[in-house]
Amino acid sequence: MPAYVTAEADTSELPKVVVDGPPKSSINPLGSPVKRSRIGDLPMRVIYRILAAVTVVVVGAVAAVAGLVYSGSSDQPGEEASGPIAAPSAAMPSPGFGSPASSSSASPAPSSSASASVSASPAPSPTVSAARTPERSAAVVVALSDPRVPGMPPGKRLARLPGKEHKTKLRLQDAKSGVSLARLAKPWKTYGAPPFSTKQVLPKVKGGATRAMVVSCPVPIKVQESPEETALLAARWTLNHHPKGSTIAWAASQATKDGWLLAYRVKYKIKAKSRFSMAAVAVTEVPGAKPAMVFVTIPDTQRAYWRDINTAVTSIRLK
Template identity: 85%
Template sequence: MPTYVTAEADTSELPKVVAEGPPKPSLNLSGSPVKRSRIGDLPMRVIYRILAVVTAVVVAAVAAVAGLMYSGSSDQPGEEASGPIAAPSAATPSPGVGSPGPSPSGSASPSLSPSPSPTVSAARAPGRSAAVVAALSDPRVPGMPRGKRLARLPGKEHKAKLRLQDAKSGVSLARLARPWKTYGAPPFSTKQVLPKVKGGVTRAMFVSCPVPIKVQDTPEETALLAARWTLNHHPKGSTIAWTASQPVEDGWLLAYRVKYKIKAKARFSMAAVVVTEVPGAARPAMVFVTIPDAQRAYWRDINTAVASVRLR
């Protein structure tokens, strides 16, 4: 029988497979682990968003700095940024009485200035006295009226057969028929009135006296101041609207509508004032008549009253 000889081959041990653990972090000189950046681990869309936000912040900061630099001298409240100063006109007129001052912006363009009102224009006219300027600056009084004759007012004409003598003023005037009657004169020289209207505040009257205001250079201006003074005998807040302005013998006549309110209701009176020079008298004579709308049936008596003024 054959004999089998078992041969043992040279064998060596297989290397052991050992699973390695996670890499140990690097240590710095102090022994603490070195921190590594995680940017590389971020998705690209996140990086783009971060860059967009940073860009927006930078742009806003630049705009804010530019705005501060542009504002310059206008950083005070209520101030405007200074601009180029316009050269003054070669012949700038000096402002007269009642004329507006220079524009705050220094502009010389007349289109930027409001057109003056009639009252201001009249007040700025050369030769006006301080009293006339004050009267024309009064919001109750419009500008100097243009020439216009007194029209025949509505109502029944009452012919006056008698006359009153005003020794203080140096004139005579009609004594109006009933229901007009003479009344206590002060502060006037003569006074005639109509009976009071029930519930009325104003009263019709026809009076005369030396002018109670400063005499002006012309009868027209004296009449203007006299008409303004007569507002003292109308309700508070009354205003004037001219209806006539005409010369009379040695004087001037102004007629006007006096507007006011009584218990919040608009009312008015028709009125007229005559100023006339009296030879040898220290002051001109003034004749004043006013009749409220509640007694409009007697408005024609205004024509009779002003036409009756005569030197004594």
């Protein structure tokens, strides 16, 4: 019987055959290629144009919305555009129940300028009012409210006062005030001037509380716009050199060549007895300096020298 020998043949693994199909991304079911959109492939000028167009559209939309919101209140039926509210005229009757509602809504709303002019018309102009009634300074108002000062003095010339006239040829120079005045004859004599610039006095009367004197100095008060008001404040200030509780009674008020003159009686009490002094204040304008003041006061116990008041105030001269 024949013997069969099984031979093992050399075998090797067969390679796998793989058939590559077409790329899925490049072929669609219909067989046409797909185009991919890449922004990075676009030119920069195209991107800028797209952004500019989008910006214009957004800005236009915002402006349209804002316009609708702004005009919405005036577009609503029965409402008026906002603006200043003027007070209703007293002559305009208020609509009653019989008034047609459509007449008020159909009338146009008044403009803001017209409303402002109507509401402001009743108020007077402050400039015109101030021109008609000029206000005095605070210092003059205080002086006139002082119970010791009886208001502004009425215009009246200084009369010749009683007493003997004492002629004099000598003069006193007040360099500080810029004026000169008569140096009165005896029994007048110069005396220590401070707080004044010059000072003349009569011998003091025994038992008298006041002393006759003629003094000069720059006005010791604030200068006012008119010499009359400056003289008023100066006259009030001279009460400091009279007994406590003194009051003024006006005797004269007149303009002088370079200023103003006030004459007055100063009433007071000495040991419960009523007494008074005759006094005067002359304010003289001095170029480039404060006005000069000449103040004279002589008590009733020395009334024989009252005429020297006339002499003193009429002798004032600019240096």
